[in-house]
Amino acid sequence: MDIPDKDLLAPGHRGCAGCGASIAVKLALNALGKNTVAISATGCLEVMTTPYPETSWEVPFIHVAFENSGAVASGVESALRIQGKDDVNVVAFGGDGGTVDIGLQSLSGAMERGHNMLYICYDNEAYMNTGIQRSGATPYGASTTTSPKGTASFGEDKPKKNMPMIMAAHGIPYVATASIAYPEDYVKKVKKAAETKGPAYIHLQQPCTTGWGFPSEKTIEMGRLAVETGSWILYEIDHGNFEITFRPEERRPVKDYLSTQKRFKHLDEEHIEKIQKYVDAECKELGL
């Protein structure tokens, strides 16, 4: 993989030690290069990289409200196009809360209008910045502060919203899933998305040490476990062509993934079995 002399996301940011969101953005910006404008909704990423008067961004960056990064990115793209600046990458980053819940309508509109932009959802599977509240992307069984484990609840009681397929249903030219634990696959997809004419969407799984409850050194290991167990599947849909981009040699039981995180530690055999069935069904559907 190409290593730049200087990363386009500067250190000194306030992300937790071992934060996967900064790895996600660093790799994306390095792949896109200097000729990029970035937009981000409120969330961990924005809060940790831009405590006024400091910024970690080495490219032009706009912080927008929680619900409108799709709309602002389309405005930026239109303004650049009208000025004849067709060679600038426009990338929007949104957390899972900012993407699958609150920013969904503005993102849907941007995709529908066909703007030449890339949207990357960095999915840490809850509203982390405000203290680990569940989002539509929180997986079944996960304990969060608004879906807490206890006598009356076993954690989140709904399966994860299938956001990449919602984006694919918009008929946009490029949709992919990715993981920070597979940087080559991820970077390849970012570059492909940037080269695509029209809207592109990447749904990136980003393990979060604080919100998921695992030691800081295991951020990448956790991402690998998600993929090796089939809990997160790496694929792309390039102009309608669906392809799995990474196949684990042998799919490990989901228990190996669940048992290493505090958010799932409370689950009994019955719930683990149910999650295994969800994962098996998803893998079967996608041909993994």
Added chain:
Amino acid sequence: MVSIGCVIKTPGNSRNNKTGSWRTFKPILDKEKCIDCDNCIIFCPDSSVNKQHDIDYDYCKGCGICANECPSDAIEMVKE
């Protein structure tokens, strides 16, 4: 004074904030054992490993990802 629109005109000036002070464990990299896979560079959340595999302790928060992802055990985490 706060600028109009809270515009910041100094890209990357979060470098002023030396996050190395957060560290409780320190990665020590043994270049003799290194096989140049670059995992420690690629996965560092705080851009604290350069191309020559020197660690920048001004920013390294001591998360331990580099040590965990090193295939040749070239990085050891020692208590500060």
